[in-house]
Amino acid sequence: MxxxxxxxxxxxxxxxxxxxxxxxxxxxxxxPADDPVTTKEYKAIDGYLVNADIYVDRNENKIADEDEKLEQVTGTNGEFSVEEKDTKYPIIIKAIAGVTSDSDKEGKIDKDFTFVADSGIDIISPFSTMAYKTDKTLEELQAELGLPSGYINSDYVAKKQVDESKSDAAIIHALARALTERIANGFESSKLIESAKNIKKSIDEDVNNGKDLDESVYDISLKERLISEVFTVIHTNKSEFEEEGVFASVTFNETEVSLENNGEKETNSIEYYENSFKIDNDPLDYVVHISSDWMLIKTTQKELSLFIEKDKTEKLNEYVKLTESDFAGKTFYHFWDDSTSDTPDPDFVTFKFAQEGNKVTILENEEEFGPLDWKITSDGDLAISGINDDGTEFIISKTAASELDTNFIIFNHGRSINDTIKRPYIMTENKELADTIFKEWNSKTDVIK
Known part of the structure; x- marks a missing residue:
């Protein structure tokens, strides 16, 4: 009834x-109880980002402020929910190295990166990030990059499993993987757009050649990494450092490189190769190591220089206090130019710190020294006794530049005076990384790479 x-x-x-x-x-x-809270479902995707932090940018300052962080993290398919009242704000996803997983890769990611999406967009991805940072709609971005419609704001990973969607979704996914790598390496928005166009051309070529896009890798080229960037260049060879000092600005462009120091400016032609570049008629310069904010470059004569992005250079004059726990029970690998002339002398040493007793053993060329005494000074520096021939302590003053790449400690022997840049030194706990860099530094340099 x-x-x-x-x-x-x-x-x-x-x-x-x-x-x-x-x-x-x-x-x-x-x-009756209050109505349940209404939520909206979102996804964080390159592949699926799992265990990433979620922020609602309520003050719209484009920063993931701590009081905007949600208690939840992204799920096994990158999923998360946001209360309806917060859907009018941009959403920020922070993927954390060693914590967040990407379904495209094994293990945890090795570099932090951030995705963002404007309000109304529920797929947080490299595409939503590019659109947001360039003030474009997703439709405008899609048209500019020549992408198939209906995919960049969708779960393209899932769509790859559907026959009629597989080809187009695979193109979007391959491009997303490549763009995520560039976002993690600090590419600016305008540079991302140009990179995306070039990557899309490579993807189209692979599609025409019948390649499996899931097996294709679109690494960052050296030219792509350097172009439009401005670096400060610092010699690690003592003689060269004392003679030439620091190049304040080195700017790489499509066909030229500009060097500016002490008010003097010089422009030369440049040719880029896979792992090297050639300025005018000079011998080749080779990449020994490349990170998101700095690089190690060697000349044909094996002179090694630190290239650090100009806006990060001040970190070389800022210091981070060390503690005993930073070293006790750990092993570090240190490579440096031990020459006092302009002829480089690459050297390598291992520091093995005992768990207790503030003792360190040093291994160099299969010869062992120590154990020697070490301590942390009142300034927060590491001081090791018995290394220097003149009886002074060997001082490691960790610079804030180390924060640019957590694999390394970038340090000075003592602290700078009047913010004058000192000759930089580098060590790492990662033996494989140290061995690879040292081997590359010492490799033959008579061919284009």
Whole structure:
């Protein structure tokens, strides 16, 4: 029988009478609970980002402020939910090295990166990030990059499993993987757009050649990494450092490189190769190591220089205090130019710190020294006794430039005076990384690479 409004009213009245009337406190106790919170579902995707932090940019300052962080993290398919009241704000996803997983890769990611999407977009991806940072709609971005429609704001990983979507979704996914790598390496928005166009051309070529896009890798080329960047260049060879000092600005462009120092400017032609470049008629310069904010470059004569992005250079004059726990029980690998002339002398040493007793053993060329005493000074520096021939302590002053790449400690022997840049030194706990860099530094340099 259909219940009429009259019937419902009578039934309600009888219920209240049975409970002793509507004025009793027990009536409010039986009132219906508040409506459940309404949420909207989102996904963080390159491949699926798992265990990434989520922020709602409520003040719209484009920063993931701590008070905007949600208690949840992204799920096994990158999924998460946001309360309806927060859907009017941009969403920021922070992928954390050693914590976040990407379904495209094994293990945890090795570099932090951030994705963002404007309000109304529920797939947080490299595409939403590019659109947001260049003030474009996803449709405008899609058209500019020549991408198939209906994919950049969708779960393209899932769509790859559907026959009629597989080809187009695979193109989007391959491009997303490549762009994520560039975002993690600090590419600016305008540079990302140009990179995306070039990567898309390579993807199209691979499609035409019948290649499996899931097996294709679109690494960052040396030219792509350097172009439009401005670096400060510092010699690690003592003689060259004392003679030439620091090149304040080295700017790489499509066909030229500009060097500016002490008010003098010089422009030369440049040719880029896979792992090297050639300026005018000079011998080749080779990449020994490349990170998101700095590089190690060697000349044909094996002179090694630190290239650090100009806006990060001040970190070489900032210091981070060390503690005993930074070294106790750990092993570090240190490579440096031990020459006092302009002829480089690459050297390598291992520091093995005991777990207790503030003792360190040093291995160099299969010869062992120590154990020697070490301590942390009142300035927060590491001081090792017994290394220097003149009896002074060997001082490691960790610079804030180390924060640019957590694989390394970039340090000075003592602290700078008047913010003058000192000759930089480098060590790492990663033996494989140290061995690879040292081997590359010492490799033959008579061919284009």
């Amino acid at each position: 259909k219940k009429t409004k009259v019937f419902l009213a009578i039934a309600t009245a009888l219920t209240l009478t049975a409970c002793g009337g509507g004025s009793d406190d027990s009536a409010s106790a039986s009132a």
